[in-house]
Amino acid sequence: SNSVRVAVLPGDGIGTEVTEAALAVLEPLARRHGIGIATEMLPAGAFHYKETGEAFPESSFRAAEKADAILLGAMGWPGIRYADGTEIAPQLDLRFRLNLYAGVRPVRAIPGVPVALAHPRAREIDLVLIRESTEGLFHSRGKGMVTEDLAEETLRITRATTEKLSRFAFRLAERRAVQRGRKGRVTLVDKANVFRAFAFMRTVFDGVAREFPAVESGHHYVDAMALDLVRRPWEFDVLPTENMFGDILSDLGAGLVGGMGFSPSADIGDEHAVFQPAHGTAPDIAGQGIANPSAMLLSAAMMLDWLAARGAGQGFADAAAELEGAVDKAFGEGLRTADIGGKDGTAAVAKAVAARIGR
Amino acid sequence: SNSVRVAVLPGDGIGTEVTEAALAVLEPLARRHGIGIATEMLPAGAFHYKETGEAFPESSFRAAEKADAILLGAMGWPGIRYADGTEIAPQLDLRFRLNLYAGVRPVRAIPGVPVALAHPRAREIDLVLIRESTEGLFHSRGKGMVTEDLAEETLRITRATTEKLSRFAFRLAERRAVQRGRKGRVTLVDKANVFRAFAFMRTVFDGVAREFPAVESGHHYVDAMALDLVRRPWEFDVLPTENMFGDILSDLGAGLVGGMGFSPSADIGDEHAVFQPAHGTAPDIAGQGIANPSAMLLSAAMMLDWLAARGAGQGFADAAAELEGAVDKAFGEGLRTADIGGKDGTAAVAKAVAARIGR
Ligand SMILES: CC(C)[C@H](C(=O)O)[C@@H](O)C(=O)O
Ligand SMILES: CC(C)[C@H](C(=O)O)[C@@H](O)C(=O)O
Numbered sequence: 001s002n003s004v005r006v007a008v009l010p011g012d013g014i015g016t017e018v019t020e021a022a023l024a025v026l027e028p029l030a031r032r033h034g035i036g037i038a039t040e041m042l043p044a045g046a047f048h049y050k051e052t053g054e055a056f057p058e059s060s061f062r063a064a065e066k067a068d069a070i071l072l073g074a075m076g077w078p079g080i081r082y083a084d085g086t087e088i089a090p091q092l093d094l095r096f097r098l099n100l101y102a103g104v105r106p107v108r109a110i111p112g113v114p115v116a117l118a119h120p121r122a123r124e125i126d127l128v129l130i131r132e133s134t135e136g137l138f139h140s141r142g143k144g145m146v147t148e149d150l151a152e153e154t155l156r157i158t159r160a161t162t163e164k165l166s167r168f169a170f171r172l173a174e175r176r177a178v179q180r181g182r183k184g185r186v187t188l189v190d191k192a193n194v195f196r197a198f199a200f201m202r203t204v205f206d207g208v209a210r211e212f213p214a215v216e217s218g219h220h221y222v223d224a225m226a227l228d229l230v231r232r233p234w235e236f237d238v239l240p241t242e243n244m245f246g247d248i249l250s251d252l253g254a255g256l257v258g259g260m261g262f263s264p265s266a267d268i269g270d271e272h273a274v275f276q277p278a279h280g281t282a283p284d285i286a287g288q289g290i291a292n293p294s295a296m297l298l299s300a301a302m303m304l305d306w307l308a309a310r311g312a313g314q315g316f317a318d319a320a321a322e323l324e325g326a327v328d329k330a331f332g333e334g335l336r337t338a339d340i341g342g343k344d345g346t347a348a349v350a351k352a353v354a355a356r357i358g359r
Numbered sequence: 360s361n362s363v364r365v366a367v368l369p370g371d372g373i374g375t376e377v378t379e380a381a382l383a384v385l386e387p388l389a390r391r392h393g394i395g396i397a398t399e400m401l402p403a404g405a406f407h408y409k410e411t412g413e414a415f416p417e418s419s420f421r422a423a424e425k426a427d428a429i430l431l432g433a434m435g436w437p438g439i440r441y442a443d444g445t446e447i448a449p450q451l452d453l454r455f456r457l458n459l460y461a462g463v464r465p466v467r468a469i470p471g472v473p474v475a476l477a478h479p480r481a482r483e484i485d486l487v488l489i490r491e492s493t494e495g496l497f498h499s500r501g502k503g504m505v506t507e508d509l510a511e512e513t514l515r516i517t518r519a520t521t522e523k524l525s526r527f528a529f530r531l532a533e534r535r536a537v538q539r540g541r542k543g544r545v546t547l548v549d550k551a552n553v554f555r556a557f558a559f560m561r562t563v564f565d566g567v568a569r570e571f572p573a574v575e576s577g578h579h580y581v582d583a584m585a586l587d588l589v590r591r592p593w594e595f596d597v598l599p600t601e602n603m604f605g606d607i608l609s610d611l612g613a614g615l616v617g618g619m620g621f622s623p624s625a626d627i628g629d630e631h632a633v634f635q636p637a638h639g640t641a642p643d644i645a646g647q648g649i650a651n652p653s654a655m656l657l658s659a660a661m662m663l664d665w666l667a668a669r670g671a672g673q674g675f676a677d678a679a680a681e682l683e684g685a686v687d688k689a690f691g692e693g694l695r696t697a698d699i700g701g702k703d704g705t706a707a708v709a710k711a712v713a714a715r716i717g718r
Contacts, residue, residue: 076552087552116589118477137496137514137554144555150517151556155496158509191603193435193446195496196503197510223610230475230589230614244550248607251582255589 002313003036006303007067009060009090011045013281014291014346015073021293021350022071022300025357029323032358035315040067046077046088046281055082056090065098065272068312069303072276073296078283084142091267092141094274095133100267101161102168103131103246104302105278107233107253107263110294111332114340116256117230124234125257126182128172131246132165133267138243157197157242159204166208168268169240173215182237185216189225189241189249201242222249229253254278261292261339264299266306275303285338289345292337297327297353326356361672362395365662366426368419368449370404372640373650373705374432380652380709381430381659384716388682391717394674399426405436405447405640414441415449424457424631427671428662431635432655437642443501450626451500453633454492459626460520461527462490462605463661464637466592466612466622469653470691473699475615476589483593484616485541487531490605491524492626497602516556516601518563525567527627528599532574541596544575548584548600548608560601581608588612613637620651620698623658625665634662644697648704651696656686656712685715 010019023039030037042060049055055075064070072094076087094100108126109115115122140153169186177184188205190198202219209217220228222245228236229252241249254263260279267274277295285291301323308317330352336342337349344352369378382398389396401419408414414434423429431453435446453459467485468474474481499512528545536543547564549557561578568576579587581604587595588611600608613622619638626633636654644650660682667676689711695701696708703711 084555085551085558086555089553092553114477116476116478118473118475140514141553142555146555146559149519150515151559152516153514153554153556155499155512155514156509157511160508191606192444194448194451194500195512196443196445196501196505197512199444200505200510223606226585226607226611227614227619230611231618244603245607247550247582248585248604252585252589252611255586259590260586 002034002315003038004068004307004312005038005040007042007064007070008039009042009044009064009070009072011073011075011281012047012077013074013283013286015045015075015281017286017289017291017346018277018293018296019071019073021346022296024350025297025323025354026300028354029319029357033315033319033322035313035319044090045075046080049088050080055088056093061097064094069307070094070272070274071300071303072274074277074279074281076281086142091274091276092138095267098269098272098274099134100269100272100274101132101134101164102268103133104172104266104268105129105131105246105250105253105263107250107257109257110262111328112334113258113262113331115258121234122256126180127233127236127253128176128238129246129250129253130165130169130172130238130240131250132161132241132243135161136243155197157201162201162204163208164270165240166205167211169238170208170212170215173238174212176237183216184214185218185237187236187239188219189222189239189245190219191222192219193221198242205240225249226252229256250278259339260295261337262294262298264295264302266299266302268306273303273306275299289347290338291346292339293346293349294327294331294337298324322357326353329356361393361674362397363427363666363671364397364399366401366423366429367398368401368403368423368429368431370432370434370640371406371436372433372642372645374404374434374640376645376648376650376705377636377652377655378430378432380705381655383709384656384682384713385659387713388678388716392674392678392681394672394678403449404434405439408447409439414447415452420456423453428666429453429631429633430659430662431633433636433638433640435640445501450633450635451497454626457628457631457633458493459628459631459633460491460493460523461627462492463531463625463627464488464490464605464609464612464622466609466616468616469621470687471693472617472621472690474617480593481615485539486592486595486612487535487597488605488609488612489524489528489531489597489599490609491520491600491602494520495602514556516560521560521563522567523629524599525564526570528597529567529571529574532597533571535596542575543573544577544596546595546598547578548581548598548604549578550581551578552580557601564599584608585611588615609637618698619654620696621653621657623654623661625658625661627665632662632665634658648706649697650705651698652705652708653686653696657683681716685712688715
């Protein structure tokens with residue numbers, strides 16, 4: 001069909017502000033491309049927990065589960081925690097409950113946005129980390145063992161999830177080769193030189209790699225990858241990895257290309273997907289209208305692209321490309337948010353991007 | 360006493376080359392400062408394993424254990440592996456068998472050596488990662504569970520080791536405040552928002568922090584730390600962390616300040632310590648005489664400093680400071696190794712550094 005239903009969970013802090021900006025841009029975008037995007041706002045997050053004792057009401061979860069896609073702002077707040085001291089993070093619940101194994105985190109230099117590295121090729125950075133998001137060390141979330149003297153967590157890698165993650169990575173590399181002219185290269189990031197679980201992961205990955213002879217495949221140890229993300233990130237394309245490694249490396253990557261304010265993400269499973277900026281709720285700047293909504297806008301573009309790939313129609317693919325292009329143009333033409341030393345606030349970005357739609 | 364015995368394990372590949380360079384510099388340095396450094400060369404490593412079936416002969420281990428300090432080149436080689444496919448890494452055995460819990464990995468911008476970040480303050484980078492080196496995820500090394508369908512590893516944090524690690528970090532911060540005018544700030548890097556084991560680690564760390572009221576103490580999530588190492592690394596001082604996190608972040612750090620060729624390390628316990636460059640055996644350049652021995656020279660300086668702190672005498676402290684200063688001067692005055700685009704080989708660096716001793 002030509003029309004989709006999107007569950008929107010604005011969450012806490014700047015989550016609500018960047019969500020508002022995204023909705024303001026999606027509206028003219030949908031109109032222009034003749035696509036229907038019906039949104040349903042759902043409560044969840046730290047403040048909801050504080051008010052009601054529930055961080056993620058079952059009704060919100062059910063509605064999100066039934067929607068075609070889920071758009072999420074940001075959740076969590078300092079000082080509002082679960083009884084065991086861990087963070088209020090319904091976004092983690094979604095990953096586990098909807099089996100969103102592929103945490104897609106693009107790291108791309110955006111025109112006009114300063115890059116961290118001095119090397120001239122830093123402007124060519126265009127890679128995608130794929131953080132496995134349902135197992136690895138996070139398998140242990142909430143299940144850690146603690147005594148008076150020690151504490152333990154269990155890292156788990158399964159064959160089934162590694163196969164799905166690997167296939168996802170190879171398909172994405174194929175797609176990026178066509179859509180973006182990237183070289184089609186998948187590099188598994190592991191620590192197979194020390195841990196059997198990662199040697200296992202590598203073996204499973206290599207098996208899947210044989211299904212994709214046209215895509216170059218390789219491996220990199222996670223420590224060497226951290227080094228190379230600083231020294232030659234422009235040489236990488238698609239990087240699948242374990243959950244904890246992906247959490248670390250994707251933030252590193254975000255730091256290279258303007259920070260969290262420019263870093264979109266998608267948590268994708270076989271049936272469902274959540275799209276959200278990589279940043280948190282930013283209590284230090286919440287409520288001031290100065291949060292950079294670019295990560296959210298780019299996440300929304302990923303959502304439209306994913307919906308298109310799921311059969312929602314070419315209009316969604318066109319809208320996705322146009323939205324990403326409009327963000328690029330706005331910054332390429334001088335837009336400057338506070339996080340990169342400028343004065344343009346949340347609403348100004350939404351306006352500047354919307355103005356570049358259909359232009 | 361005025362004289363020490365150092366066990367030297369050159370290892371494989373460029374390990375032997377940088378070791379030779381270090382010994383060539385230690386000789387005039389010792390003479391000038393009137394200190395005695397007796398060295399004993401010990402076999403271990405991948406090629407030794409290939410020849411004899413033993414990666415780390417018990418005789419080498421015993422001799423190393425009896426020495427006052429251990430200087431190690433680098434070990435491991437592609438294609439030479441243990442039966443389970445993991446890397447030949449006697450350096451890991453040393454960490455575990457000698458209980459070298461504090462993996463000290465300085466990240467410091469060296470005069471004349473290009474830094475990766477464009478920000479002008481990148482030349483002020485001077486921090487130390489302290490990678491806990493006997494437990495964490497590496498507790499599981501060689502003990503991982505693998506079935507047909509899944510694999511598991513166990514991350515372990517103990518109170519005893521966390522207390523020791525934390526004390527080590529605070530003492531180092533005190534020392535750096537005096538010796539180097541650093542601000543005296545310790546930041547634990549963890550993932551306490553998601554894992555009970557890290558919440559436990561944080562609680563234990565906070566307990567130790569109270570013993571050091573003069574040192575500023577704080578925490579940072581590991582993902583945020585990866586971001587901040589790219590965005591404002593000059594603001595950090597001493598960063599203790601879990602083993603796997605430290606492995607990743609220290610390589611990231613090395614990438615910021617010229618790469619592995621400039622990154623020294625020390626693995627320190629209550630009784631023993633191993634000093635070695637952070638780099639590996641570099642099969643691609645081994646045997647060509649072009650390896651950068653700076654990391655090894657700076658590791659040797661750390662060794663002398665540690666020996667001084669253990670009571671070997673002021674001559675050792677002076678020698679340590681002079682060696683580090685000589686490396687700084689050599690590069691500050693134009694020395695350029697192949698890894699930073701120059702032509703100066705291993706022997707040329709040794710010569711240039713030796714020439715700046717006593718000058
Ligand atoms: C908020 C936190 C629990 C979360 C995570 O660690 O997954 C965040 O860092 C992320 O990357 O989505
Ligand atoms: C060679 C490898 C096993 C080792 C480690 O992971 O500890 C290395 O990366 C290091 O940092 O010393």
